[in-house]
Amino acid sequence: MKQIVKVIIPAFNEQNSVGKVIRDIPKDLVEEVIVVNNASTDDTEINAKREGATVLRESRxxxxxxxxxxxxxxxxxxxxLPxxxxxxxxxxxxxxxxLAKLIKPIITDNMDLVIGSRTLGNREKGAMTFPQIFGNWLATNLLLLFYRVRFTDLGPFRAIKYDRLMALDMQDTTYGWTVEMQLKAAKKKLNCVEVPVTYRKRIGFSKISGTVKGTFMAGYKILWTIFKYI
Known part of the structure; x- marks a missing residue:
């Protein structure tokens, strides 16, 4: 029986890249692509609709x-429901x-959560900044120390069973989202696995790693989230 797969793409001022992302998603595997326009001031929404995505607006x-x-x-x-x-x-x-690599362990091996690991995969030189690399290393080691789960990355490219996602009762509204999902999955003893993914330099300017303030705030929120749920 074919699995119903839906893709969620959070987007803030990504007019030059969001269309490329949507076009490259394997349409034979995906029921619906959902772009959430997160208060963009450019043509992100227009370009996403042009490529056939469902577009939602989130002003916060x-x-x-x-x-x-x-x-x-x-x-x-x-x-x-997917x-x-x-x-x-x-x-x-x-x-x-x-995307097929991410959903395969769920379909064939009954995994609950699959993280696309940039650490295990082929990462283009310069695609991640030093603070990002160090932050990933620190966060994943803290997850191992406090939650007894072994990850190599907090990568945003991930797949999860819908019912398991709902059971996690996700709460974080900013930078702690990815780590919250992983630590809650560990606490609930979900079956988690990583698959290596390819990673390249992003199009445009990063709103997080591209600024000192963004890097600091992301790092602080990730650490705060890890200690919050101990």
């Missing part, structure tokens, strides 16, 4: 706010065509 800026908006929309259609939700960023740094 924050990565988690956008993801939660997407989940709310998916959950509102009780007649077509089996799998895939999250991917709108900056075209991940390779959307690798």
């Amino acid at each position: 800026q924050g990565y988690g706010f956008a993801c939660l908006k997407g989940i709310e929309y998916v959950s509102s259609n009780l007649n077509e 089996d799998i939700i895939v999250f991917i960023d709108a900056d075209y740094s991940d390779y959307p065509e690798e």
